[in-house]
Amino acid sequence: CVLRQRQERSALQRLLEYLLKALEKKDPKQLFAWPVTDHIAPGYSSIISIPMDFSTMKQRIDNGVYSSLSQFTDDFKLLCNNAMVYNQPHTIYYKAAKKLLHTGVKMMSPDKLRPLRSVLT
């Protein structure tokens, strides 16, 4: 069999993988790790038109789908926003998503990322 060549990862892919790992650490219960199913969340697929989760974001990084940091942050905000649309404010999912969004936006702000440029390029 032809061994799959270990593809060279771009600087952007290395940055996004680093950021994704940092975001996943903020979700220890893994509530955002996998796609939400209608089985665990009744009616989810008819309420949320564009689902997003960390495993899908990981796949997009590996497949070179993201050509900019903002495309990655857009998917991250979608992940959080979906949870704040489907779930009521008093639920653990809504509260976890709100906290995750705040933490993630702060972590990916330009002044936080500038020091990484040299390390990850």
Ligand SMILES: COc1ccc(C(=O)NC2CCC2)cc1-c1cc(C(C)=O)n2cccnc12
């Ligand atoms: C991948 O999705 C999940 C995986 C596991 C769990 C889970 O372990 N829930 C237990 C923690 C308290 C019950 C919940 C979820 C889950 C995420 C979500 C989101 C993200 O909206 N959700 C909404 C309603 C019900 N369950 C969920």
